[in-house]
Amino acid sequence: MSEVETLAKNETRTGPSRPALDINPPEGARLAAAVKLAANTDVNACFQCRKCTSGCPVAYAMDYTPAQIMHAIRLGLKDLVLSSSTIWLCAACETCVARCPQGVDIVKAMDALRGMCLSEGYKPKEPEVAAFYKYSLNSIQVFGRLYELGVMGRLKLATREFRKDWRLGLGLFKRGKLKVIPDFGSVGEMRRMEFRVVRRKV
């Protein structure tokens, strides 16, 4: 029995009966605290003015708006937050961060939530976006630099959408803008750095 339930039960014994208030359960405080630890920003400062959502260029495509996600974090609705498309569709354009009157770094909070989504075994709502980020990070880990063609190749193998963007790729290649051979200039430069990336299949 949870603390709130115990309190409620004791109350019915001693006074008039009323339902237990479940506004901010301990679990809720934990999610906001985890975001604060990972992103160094306090989501609890949010007072729901929705400036972030008004300015968000991608809000139209999200299942929950940025303001709703901020509120859901405070309520501790972990499953809702980590299974939302919002955390993957955020383009990190920082419009919300620049305008937030409470100084909440929403972009860093989204970064932290993406990390949590992968490390806690949630299924990313936008698997392709998650895969792209992971393959890019992997490319940096191996070459020290981004090898665009390699990342695209892995993405194509994972999504099986071989025909998508072939015209763009060909155009880039014709103009000499596509590096066919990876840049080996900084291979091995990454050894000192700890790549704590979750290796979970998306």
Add this chain to the structure above:
Amino acid sequence: MKYGYYSGCCLNSTCKDFDVSIRSVFRILGVEVEEIKNWVCCGSSAVHVAPRYLSVALPLDSMAKAQKQGLDEVLVPCAACYARFKTGLHDINADGGLKREVEQALKHTFTDKLRIISPLELLSAAETVDKIRKSRKTDLSGLKVVCYYGCYLSRVPDHFEDTEFPQSMDRLMDAAGAQLVDWGSRTDCCGGSLSVTRTDIARKLSNDILSAAKKAGAEAVVVSCPFCHMNLDARQGDIEAAYGIKYDMPVYYFSQVIGAALGAPEKDLMLNMHFVNPKRVVEKAGTYGH
């Protein structure tokens, strides 16, 4: 004085034109630059799934190398890289624990002298603008442009621009002799890295920007970010097909326009690397190519 120069991954592949043209502008204006040796990727959008430590350590690794090379002021042309460096530097200055962790991993102690500079910040200084205005060789007065800043320049921590109304590129285009057109989408988002995965979103956002530019009466868009250029130029055909609108709107890097105004050799401008033919407008505008 000599500046450090961080080219980054994009400037070595998908936007070589930016790299070559900005180096050419530096050469003409007498800005001496030295490339950082063994630089690594700034992390780009990939670090959005990485832990905070890595998202800071990755960009600062190249800055540690710059300081070891004796370069304290580093020029970063790519707006996305610039944002990562600025954010990283801001984060370690705000969080002592993170700073210690990063410095230990990189085996380097950062000094206060380290400065990350966007070429726009350097070139839009009053003296340089005057210099460009005076040493103009090509007449671009027929070229109507809108300046598109995108997300990264004005919204990073410790930015040099006004957040909602950046002007550095406008000052430079004015100095280069182009006709400025005012518009309301200068800091909108083009969709950035979603271009690869959720192409529909990037297409919609870029279409909004292109149609705003067209409505304003512009004949070309000037950008400073490789992602914006990719979405507006390389994807323009895609956008036209999806929305049934013909834009035919050339997209230049600001360095290409300044280079053209200062009479840089045609091979340094690399205008032939664009998807939307940009020469037509430049030729119409002035004496370029004669």
